[in-house]
Amino acid sequence: MNPNYQLTDSQDSYGFGFLDEFAKREIRRVILKAISIPGYQTPYASREMPMGRGFGTGGLQLTLSMIGPEDTLKVIDQGSDDSVNAVNLRKFAELTCPDVSTTESTTEATLIQTRHRVPEIALREDQVLNLQVPYPDPLVIVEPSEAKRKIMHGEGDYARLLTKLYEDLVKFDEITISHRYPTRINGHYVIDPSPIPRYDVPKLHQSQALLLFGAGREKKIYAVPPYTNAEPLVFDDVPFRTENFYNADGKRRACNRCGSTNSFLDELNLEDGSKAWQCSDTDFCNRQLARTDAGEVTQ
Amino acid sequence: MKPILEVKGLTRIHGTECPSCLDMTGPEHDTNVCPACGSVVAAANVSFSLQPGEILGIMGESGSGKSTVVKTLYFDQAPSRGSAIFRDGDQNHELFNLNGAEQRWLRNHRFGMVYQNPNLGLNFGISAGGNIAERLLMNDLNHYGDIRRRAGELLTRTDVMVSRMDESPKQFSGGMQQRVQIAKALATRPPLLYLDEVTTGLDLSVQARILDLILEIQHELGTAMIVVTHDLGVIRLLASRTLVMKYGRVIESGLTDQILEDPQQAYTQQLVASTL
Ligand SMILES: Nc1ncnc2c1ncn2[C@@H]1O[C@H](COP(=O)(O)OP(=O)(O)OP(=O)(O)O)[C@@H](O)[C@H]1O
Ligand SMILES: [Mg+2]
Ligand SMILES: [Zn+2]
Numbered sequence: 001m002n003p004n005y006q007l008t009d010s011q012d013s014y015g016f017g018f019l020d021e022f023a024k025r026e027i028r029r030v031i032l033k034a035i036s037i038p039g040y041q042t043p044y045a046s047r048e049m050p051m052g053r054g055f056g057t058g059g060l061q062l063t064l065s066m067i068g069p070e071d072t073l074k075v076i077d078q079g080s081d082d083s084v085n086a087v088n089l090r091k092f093a094e095l096t097c098p099d100v101s102t103t104e105s106t107t108e109a110t111l112i113q114t115r116h117r118v119p120e121i122a123l124r125e126d127q128v129l130n131l132q133v134p135y136p137d138p139l140v141i142v143e144p145s146e147a148k149r150k151i152m153h154g155e156g157d158y159a160r161l162l163t164k165l166y167e168d169l170v171k172f173d174e175i176t177i178s179h180r181y182p183t184r185i186n187g188h189y190v191i192d193p194s195p196i197p198r199y200d201v202p203k204l205h206q207s208q209a210l211l212l213f214g215a216g217r218e219k220k221i222y223a224v225p226p227y228t229n230a231e232p233l234v235f236d237d238v239p240f241r242t243e244n245f246y247n248a249d250g251k252r253r254a255c256n257r258c259g260s261t262n263s264f265l266d267e268l269n270l271e272d273g274s275k276a277w278q279c280s281d282t283d284f285c286n287r288q289l290a291r292t293d294a295g296e297v298t299q
Numbered sequence: 300m301k302p303i304l305e306v307k308g309l310t311r312i313h314g315t316e317c318p319s320c321l322d323m324t325g326p327e328h329d330t331n332v333c334p335a336c337g338s339v340v341a342a343a344n345v346s347f348s349l350q351p352g353e354i355l356g357i358m359g360e361s362g363s364g365k366s367t368v369v370k371t372l373y374f375d376q377a378p379s380r381g382s383a384i385f386r387d388g389d390q391n392h393e394l395f396n397l398n399g400a401e402q403r404w405l406r407n408h409r410f411g412m413v414y415q416n417p418n419l420g421l422n423f424g425i426s427a428g429g430n431i432a433e434r435l436l437m438n439d440l441n442h443y444g445d446i447r448r449r450a451g452e453l454l455t456r457t458d459v460m461v462s463r464m465d466e467s468p469k470q471f472s473g474g475m476q477q478r479v480q481i482a483k484a485l486a487t488r489p490p491l492l493y494l495d496e497v498t499t500g501l502d503l504s505v506q507a508r509i510l511d512l513i514l515e516i517q518h519e520l521g522t523a524m525i526v527v528t529h530d531l532g533v534i535r536l537l538a539s540r541t542l543v544m545k546y547g548r549v550i551e552s553g554l555t556d557q558i559l560e561d562p563q564q565a566y567t568q569q570l571v572a573s574t575l
């Protein structure tokens with residue numbers, strides 16, 4: 001996003017939420033369709049946004065088409081509210097959606113736009129999570145033709161994707177996909193859950209909050225509605241594994257800031273050449289820290 | 300016994316097609332290209348039936364329409380007209396009236412195909428075992444250990460060393476590639492197998508072993524097969540009945556022994572004479 005971007009002086013020339021009402025209506029209609037067919041990549045007319053595609057325009061269009069003055073918006077990038085991208089997107093929303101409040105608190109937000117993470121704190125029924133998606137179709141790695149991919153999705157034909165996992169197991173004794181783990185929604189469509197780590201995939205399953213996925217460049221919207229099954233593709237005898245953050249001694253690493261041992265950790269390279277681990281979800285980390293400071297016992 | 304496959308009037312025309320296409324092509328016109336519109340009549344009015352467990356041979360010169368017949372039956376391409384009934388247990392499938400999903404289901408579960416060019420039948424980007432795994436996964440076998448075991452068994456059965464199952468078939472010899480293709484085709488124990496020039500281009504000794512393998516499979520599993528070849532030796536060894544094709548037409552059909560000993564058509568006489 002252009003950091004100097006300004007709305008035109010006459011505020012009337014842009015409506016609330018930047019998008020025109022027709023665009024919003026179309027996106028809302030597509031969202032409803034996506035909710036009705038869980039996991040189905042619903043095509044939509046992705047609009048030009050004043051930032052490059054690939055910078056979260058898909059997620060932003062979801063956000064702008066559904067946000068209202070009573071909403072409280074949180075924007076995160078890799079778990080952080082303070083990264084350049086998150087700040088830019090939040091500023092853009094503040095600029096184009098007067099009266100909307102923004103927050104860094106996961107629990108206060110009604111609408112959360114995110115890239116690469118699902119918040120650590122379980123979301124509620126009254127919250128919606130909009131995920132930014134670069135590549136919506138998990139089948140691209142095995143089938144270049146979109147027409148053929150559509151048929152495969154329609155028939156629930158994911159044998160070639162599973163063959164890819166088979167080859168992984170043969171070569172590496174484990175499934176090596178670290179992000180974008182193919183996940184079957186409601187027993188049929190397999191989605192690319194966007195570049196969230198494997199750690200976050202179980203959070204999609206039977207989520208209380210509505211989960212929406214927006215791919216701006218690829219012009220697709222899909223959904224995991226509340227209380228819907230989301231199952232990572234696996235073999236019957238090879239269970240799905242998430243990152244475990246064990247150290248060499250088999251002990252779970254803790255966040256070196258808040259001490260938490262039940263969050264997704266980012267690996268940091270310190271100046272002295274050593275490594276440290278810290279919560280990737282900054283809001284979660286701050287909460288844990290506040291509890292410790294307040295004298296509550298950490299786990 | 301009722302035939303497993305009954306083909307009637309199978310016709311495949313490449314091009315715009317005009318009313319003269321069928322009248323002005325064929326052996327008596329010495330061409331399969333329609334002089335009026337330039338369409339290629341790859342196959343015209345091909346009819347035959349196949350009994351369960353039987354091997355039917357299709358022979359004829361290059362371009363006579365042999366591959367066209369099996370490719371339409373395997374849904375690689377659609378026929379211009381004609382019908383084919385596939386009997387599977389007590390179910391009759393009218394092959395060319397099925398929708399795409401039904402056709403793909405039969406192809407993945409009930410038919411097997413071995414192509415002359417292993418490139419068409421195998422994915423060289425994955426291992427030999429992976430090629431077989433894919434077909435097992437299509438059949439809802441979802442247990443990694445079971446898939447490995449079954450792929451290993453199939454490769455052993457087709458004389459491919461299990462120690463090489465995790466290599467890409469790209470590095471295999473031509474004969475081994477055909478064995479992997481056969482293992483893959485057999486993965487679902489299909490009642491019907493199409494073999495299109497499986498031994499063409501291989502050394503004679505390699506050919507002989509693959510032909511033996513095909514016969515063994517027929518005896519063990521009772522698989523019905525259509526064997527396409529322009530090699531009379533292959534026909535003689537494998538096929539109980541044979542169709543002879545020329546310019547898209549079946550010009551002679553019957554018991555292989557009779558055709559080879561007493562060919563009725565001058566063309567068949569020539570084919571037989573040329574290999575004596
Ligand atoms: N896509 C196509 N477009 C036009 N003509 C085609 C096409 N495919 C095949 N043909 C023609 O149809 C005829 C029959 O082809 P087919 O491949 O069935 O012959 P074949 O008997 O298998 O020959 P070969 O022994 O060389 O494999 C040939 O004249 C071929 O050139
Ligand atoms: Mg051919
Ligand atoms: Zn922390």
Ligand SMILES: [Zn+2]
Pocket residue numbers: 316317318319320321333334335336337338
């Ligand atoms: Zn014609």
